[in-house]
Amino acid sequence: MLTSQDLPDQQKGTLPRTIRVALVGNPNTGKTTLFNALTGLKQKVANYPGVTVERKSGIFSFEGLQIEVIDLPGAYSLRPTNDVERITRDVLLGMMGSEQPVDVVVVCLDAGNLERNLYFATQVLDLGLPGVVALTMNDEAASMGQPVDPVVLEQHLGRPVVETVAPTYKGITELKKVILQAVGREGEDLPWSIGEKVLHAIEHLAAEIGKHKPMERRILRQVSVELLLDRRGTNRMIDLPGIRELVGKLRAELEWAGVKWVESESIGRYAWIKSVIETTRVRSEEKFKPSRSDKVDRVLTHPVFGLAIFLVVMAVVFQSIYTWAGPFMDMIDGLTAASASAVASSMPSGPLRDLLTDGIISGVGAVLIFLPQIILLFLFIVLMEDSGYLSRAAFVMNRHMRRFGLTGHAFIPMLSGFACAIPAIMSTRNISDPRTRLATIMAVPLTSCSARLPVYALMIGALIPATPLFAGFTTQGFVLLGAYIFSICAALLVARAFRMTVLKGRQQPFIIELPPYRVPSWKTVLNSVWERGRMFVTQAGTIILAINIILWFIAYFPHDNSLQAKYDSQRGAAQASLSGDELELRLEELDSLQSGEMLRGSIAGKLGQVIEPVIEPLGFDWKIGIGLLASFAAREVFVSTMAIVYNVGEADETSVSLMDAIRNEKHADGQRVYSPLVALNIIIFFILACQCMGTVAVVKRETNSWKWPLVMVGYMTALAYVTCLVFYQLGIRFFPGLA
Amino acid sequence: MRLDTLSFHVVESVMKLSECRSGDIVLITEIDSHVSGTLRLRELGVLEGVDLKVIKSSNPMLLHVNESRIALDRELAAAISVNYMVSASGNQTC
Structure with a gap:
């Protein structure tokens, strides 16, 4: 085994303390799996300054040296067509100010797709940086009857070639060793000619x-x-x-x-690549032999069946998010209630205890309870992405997206928008046409992100009956699916409206690779889901917590102690004259009357009452108004706000759950506040309104102007208000049974 | 590869890739580099002298080039001139 002592003297002297390695390659070459195998769990995800492309790095130590690996975004060429590829070029060319030059480049080369992978590889090796080639998926290529000979490839490229099978860690130690040896050794020029x-x-x-x-x-x-x-x-x-x-x-x-100069680079490189391949790879006898993926694709990319299967997949995804998450949500609910009552019993009563139990614990708990659903949604999206299905969906959807002035590429951000608009807007960087990209950015916030899911879940759980429909689907699942379909329709129509007016222009061509289907590596999948889940929790712990505390204050103060005394005396009277169930009922009624009266007198109550005339035609009362105001910064705050709104001054084990509180909430005239129609209208409002500061910020950053974020907030608010107004007014006239 | 060696392919029955049917195997003879998107296609290995199989002639078209499966708009495929090698009906023309 080689150690740093074995290195040649002149090299040892130049070894930097931390060796910086860039990992590059085409998309879908097993690069991320290799990155995980190299660095294990010591990873760091950050953003490149000024842009929102993820910078993934990890550190491992080998032979007593620290080695930092930077996983650069997958690229087909060093001449970028979108912002993601631009990052890769800028880092490699030393044009990224914040990034130190790298010591070694590791080029990931998919043996199953050697021609195309070598194109980018030769561009990278031409930079002269010390280079190492990691040959991945050669086992797969061998099973297809065309294995690559790493020894011959090494002779052609003049750089060490290491065969790696990342999931089994085969070749990983060898690769680490070769990376160390490569430091300080510039590669020779490749003998291809540009003319x-x-x-x-x-x-x-x-x-x-x-x-x-x-x-x-x-x-x-x-x-x-x-x-x-x-x-x-x-x-x-x-x-x-x-x-x-x-x-x-x-x-x-x-x-x-x-001279055909435009063509010269591709012709020159591919001519050389062809000569390399001839001696490096065994050719299987039958050219264009359909692979297993091709057979699957006959169905999955079929214009009719492919679309139908896609819709079924989505329906199953959303129904399972709803059913599988249930037990976990009950668990989190129980934990929240238990910790709130533990705090309540161990502290003297007063504003501080109320802040802890009502403001912080139940507020954060009400958000965390939706973590299981969000994790499941991320899991499905990552699975579709890593298995290769996502690009088939883009292929099938392209012709449909065209009708709305978008391309199949815009479909991936739209789908990611179902998880979170922020990464979705970042992923529009894959769209090279600026107008298409802007239209997509404007439409993505309408896709139903995971932050809306808590609101749907609350409204559906509380007010939509679980009537079985067919094959395990219930009205609840149906309404949830409906919300998602409504949101995608709204997003597409808005995109089209933008493309027909302010963002008019010719369509850019659509080009996409359909990678072979692969069984996703569980490690990689869990890693991505973990990363995204962590982001959600961090957010719940910071922004949402801060908003919760502010909300609790404005819902609690000014705190009228005479009210407390008034209701306490009524409780005393009830306890003296009533008993059993009657007493329980009376006490609950008094609790709710007290919370209502206290909230009405608070700052939040006053604000809610100020906007009540505006939202009344939508079927919303002032308490819902508080929820809407609070969720302007972040939608998920709605649920915790409603928890505060309905539980002020109340947090012992007899407190009714939020859903019951909503079901039992009554207007002054005794009419129910929430009907199925109001629930649907709240869902519609949350689909259409722009209630996310993060989205506004990311649009500002991505478009580099205040114009587009303002346009977005303006059109979404107007659209939400008008749609809800029309929906509710028509609803109470034509479906009085729901109202 | 020198460019003038390519010219001899462009002799008979020049047609556009967009006119091909599913199952056709064709040889690329010329690409109109003025059409946007063709440079990316070149980088992906869709260039003169390369043979490919049309997997789907739908819109977008699906091609089998080297080991890649590449989907592209029919409109873009119209910028690519090809010669038949094997037509979908099975008769060899080259």
Whole structure:
């Protein structure tokens, strides 16, 4: 076994304390699995400053040295077409200010798709950084009858090639060893040719750029290749003095000489790759032999069956979120109640105890209770993503998305929007056309994110009866599915409205890879679900907790002690004259009367009453108004607000649960506040209204202006109000049974 | 690969990829580089001299290129000129 002592002397002297390794590769090459195998659980997820692309890094130690691995976003080319690929290019080219240069690049190469993977690999190796190649999925390639010979590949590439099977840790130690050995060893130039005239132009351009910005020779050359040949123009070096003019002049000269310069890089690289493949990989006899994935795809990408299966999958997902989460939710509910009563019995009564039990414990508990459902939703989305099904869904949905002025790419952010709009808006970076991207950003907040789920669950659980419909579906599951379908329709129509008006323009072409189906690695899946679940809990613990405390204050103060005395004396009277069930009922009634009167006198109550005339035509009373005001910053706060609204001054074990409180809530005239119609209207309001500060912030960041976030808040608020108004007014006229 | 070696393919029955049927195996002869999206296709391995199989001629089309399955708009496929190698009906033309 090699240790750091075995390294050549000149290399040992130059070894930095922490070795920085960048892990790169095409999407779907097993890169994340390899990253997990290298770093184990010592991972860190952050954002690149100023942008919202995730920066995933992890540390492992080997032979007494610390090695930091940065998992760069998957890319097909170093000439980016979207913001995610741009991050990969910027880090590798040393153009990302916040990121130190890397010591070693590990290129992940999928043996089952060697041609296309080698394209990006040769671009990366051309940068001259010390490079190592990790050959993944060679077992799969062998089973397809075309294994890759790593030894021959190593000779061609001039860099060490290590075969890895990440889930079984085969080759991982070897890879770590090779990474250490590679430090400080620049690779040789690959012998592919771009053509003499183009090369000449590149050298000319590189010399010119080098005058303004000194860079390593080979990086300079790659920058020049990009500036000269890529007309998509995403590199800001073009703005260096005189460079834009020089690029134009060189292109014109090449054009004049009849050189196909646009094509030169792809033709040159692929010609060389073809010669490499011939000696490196056994060719299976039958070309274009349908794989197992192709057979599955005959059904799953079918315009009719594929769509039908997709809808069934979604229906099952949403029903199981509702049923499977149940036991876990009961558990969290029990824990919350137990800790609240433990605090209540161990502290003297007073505002501080009320704050702890009513404000903090029940508030956070009311949010955490939905963690099981959110985890399940994330689990399903990650499973679809990692199995390869998500891109089939995008393929099937493309023609339908087209009708709304979007592409199949926009479907993935829309689907992610069902988990959370914030990462969904970030994932619009995969859409290269700016208008399509903006329209998607405007529409995504309408997709039904997980923060709305608590509101649906509360309203459906409290007010929609669980009447069985068919095959295990109940009216409750049906309403939940309906909410999701309504939200996706709203999102698509809004996208279309934007594409037909302010964001009019030609459609960009749709290109997507359908990766082979794979059984997702449980480790990777659980890791992603854990990461996202952690984000939700952190949020519940910070923003939501802060809002809860503020809410508790405005719902508690001014605290009228004479009210407490008044109701205590009535309780005393009741205890003297009544007994048994009658007494219980009377006491509950008094509790609820007291909470109501106290809330009405509080700051929150006053605010709710101020907006009551505005929301009354929607069927909402002032208490719901408090919930709406509170949830402007974050929707999930609604549930905990309602818990506070209906439980003020009340937190012992006899307190009625939130759902019962909602069912029993009455207007002054004795009419029920909540009817199924009001429940549906609250659901509709929560689908359409923009009640998420995080979304506003991310839209501001992604569009780099205040215009679009303001447009978004404006149109969503108007849409929510008008739709709910029409729905409720029509509802009470035509379906009085529901009202 | 030199570009002039490609020209001999462009002799007979030049057709657009968008006109192909499911099951056709074709050789790419020319790509109109002025159409946006073609550079990304090149990077994915869809370029002159490469043969591919049309898995689905629906819109979007689904192609089998090297080991990749790549879906693209029919509109974009119209920028790609091809020659038949094997047509879906089975008769070899090359």
